Amino acid sequence: MSQLAALGQEAGRVASSVGPSVVTIGRDRRGAGAVIGDGRIVTNAHNLRGSQATVTFADGRVASGAVAGVDLDADLAVVEVDTAGAAALEWADEPVSTGALVFAVTNGPGSGPRLTWGLVSATGQAFRGPRGRRITDALEHTAPLARGSSGGPLVNAEGRVVGINTHRRGDGFYLAVKATTELRQQLDALARGESPARVALGIAVAPSHVARRLRSAVGLPPQDGLLVRGVEEGSPAERAGVRPGDLIVEASGQPVASSDDLFGILDQLEEGATLPLRIVRGSEHVTVAVTFGSTGEEGSA
Numbered sequence: 001m002s003q004l005a006a007l008g009q010e011a012g013r014v015a016s017s018v019g020p021s022v023v024t025i026g027r028d029r030r031g032a033g034a035v036i037g038d039g040r041i042v043t044n045a046h047n048l049r050g051s052q053a054t055v056t057f058a059d060g061r062v063a064s065g066a067v068a069g070v071d072l073d074a075d076l077a078v079v080e081v082d083t084a085g086a087a088a089l090e091w092a093d094e095p096v097s098t099g100a101l102v103f104a105v106t107n108g109p110g111s112g113p114r115l116t117w118g119l120v121s122a123t124g125q126a127f128r129g130p131r132g133r134r135i136t137d138a139l140e141h142t143a144p145l146a147r148g149s150s151g152g153p154l155v156n157a158e159g160r161v162v163g164i165n166t167h168r169r170g171d172g173f174y175l176a177v178k179a180t181t182e183l184r185q186q187l188d189a190l191a192r193g194e195s196p197a198r199v200a201l202g203i204a205v206a207p208s209h210v211a212r213r214l215r216s217a218v219g220l221p222p223q224d225g226l227l228v229r230g231v232e233e234g235s236p237a238e239r240a241g242v243r244p245g246d247l248i249v250e251a252s253g254q255p256v257a258s259s260d261d262l263f264g265i266l267d268q269l270e271e272g273a274t275l276p277l278r279i280v281r282g283s284e285h286v287t288v289a290v291t292f293g294s295t296g297e298e299g300s301a
Contacts, residue, residue, distance in 0.1 A: 014157070044151035
């Protein structure tokens, strides 16, 4: 038997074993998900809209699920739904390494599984979650992902989960959250309703080099910092008086040159805390105090 024929047989086995446990999220095929336990499905947080989710199984059955827990910054969520007839996928015992053969599996409702294959092209990769925080130690692979594939499983040749597909990097490369013991513990916590509580300013920001270029274009002196592109209505930042166009140069007395600097400071705060921000507004330096009440769910910082 040729190597290509052997790969085809292997792919067929993976599709048959994994496909019934892969679901579609949203009526418009917003994303994918995988059964990870009785009544539990994992998907990407960015696939959800609100506290309910429409789940379509491989056999065409449509069910309404409830979001048990969500972590926007990790782009993960667990949905509770009747998974009758769909077995939980098994996790790989060992992490994959660069060069490993992997398969990405999704489902077209009623049309059977869609499977692509590729290789792990790199490990230890990083990308930004929906609110701008870095997601680290991701897998980069070359198994093509069609629209609506995010949140679906990346599996090895034995059909065991090695990652959760999340992000299209471009140029034929894709990213998946690596399946680790920590990830499984994180999903168990989300299934128990233990969504992480992190404070959020409720702003969208542009990096320092963009701020410097824009300030130079309008004749203002160069200044490192994060440019506020937008402010979420009702957010802690809006209540404190932060405006689009402001340049955040310090937070809690520490210089802010990147979004990671800002997130590092925010991660040390809890609900009820107050964060002083030093802002450059045009040529004027302003200090505002941001007080955190309920955590926002959108924005990039």
